[in-house]
Amino acid sequence: MHQFIADYLSKFIHIPFAVDMNGKHLHVGEGKPEFTVTIHQELSKKDLLTSTTLALGEAYMNGVIEVDRDLYEVLDLFLGNMESFHREKADGKKMYHLNQTKKHQKEEVTSHYDIGNDFYEKWLDESMSYSCAYFKNNTDTLYEAQCNKVHHILDKLQLKEGMTLLDIGCGWGFLLKIAVKEYGVKGVGITLSKEQYRKCQADIKNEGLQEQLSVELMDYRDLKKSGYEFDRVVSVGMIEHVGRGQYEEFLSCADAVMKPGALFLLHYISGHKEHWGDPWIKKYIFPGGMLPSLREIIYLLPTYHFYTLDVESLRRHYNKTLLCWRKNYLEHACEIRKEKGEAFFRMWDAYLASCAAAFQNGVIDLHQILMSKGINNDLPMNRVI
16 A cells, blocks of 8 residues: 555656655655655545545545645645546536536535634635735735725726626625725625625624615526616626536626626636536535636627626736635634634645645636626727726
8 A cells, every 4th residue: 555655646746755654654756855745544545546636635634644844835746737636537417517506506605605704704804805815016915915806806897986886796795895985886796695694784784885785695597587787797706606507697697787888807716627626625615616717708708798808817816815814724723623623624724725736836727807798989998907
């Protein structure tokens, strides 16, 4: 087993490392080991050959695997070689993941976002923004970078006082609050998370925004019968939850509530290629989550008469955002271990570290696509920002 593990790992770890198992130490590769993997009990060969990320992810969660170096640093050394990982053969059902009924999607969303606001408050910044920040300066704090991100989006949307703005998947409402307070628009947010909804409602009341802002518990598919009509639409980190095979419906629902010439900014984590998703992430972090590639979204836009105005990658910004979150998370390690247990703590640490490494290595990206519904010749001819 010791040699099997060393040979297995060396297929995608192309630097020197060491394996400690059953009292035996094996040096793999030439040169000083970059890190040592300690394995406390035998791993299933079948599991390893079925899915690298699921087998190793579960082993790390359960304390079966340890590394003697910071987890992010270790993952950053080899996640760029994910094409060499063992993966389950993606059949048609897995690839397209059609089981996205409203009930099913609500269960998936709440399983992640309704862990408790107190949990997210420990490691997000005071804006409670759970999406990629925008670091205009190296010295920006996480909160400053999240404010930058909101203004970056709202400036792209070219808001004017009195406009109406819809946020599909509004989270805890920070973007909408900035929009109504600083840009003078009227906002509506929709979410499936009861925890997010409750906080939004409380904030709206406490900050006296009832006339300018409302938030509803609503599935995006109900927009078509909502009667709403908006000048601007934004969606940040939402389309990743709808599932391949549902992107068309998502875009159709956005189109249904947009005025002619309205602008739509779609901000989302994108896969470099089309893939049905990582099995460990889907099982433990984002059930049903799937990352559309940039090309498959761009391909669909003309069907709904959307004209692409601007595309921007913020990949490295998300790497830095995740490293900030992880730093905050580790600072609350004792509390989280006590409240959630060791396996949960290690699971979320692995999630934050692996996502940061995946962005750093270009396995995943973050794109903002700005589009108009039909032709809009009233916009400035030059790029706004």
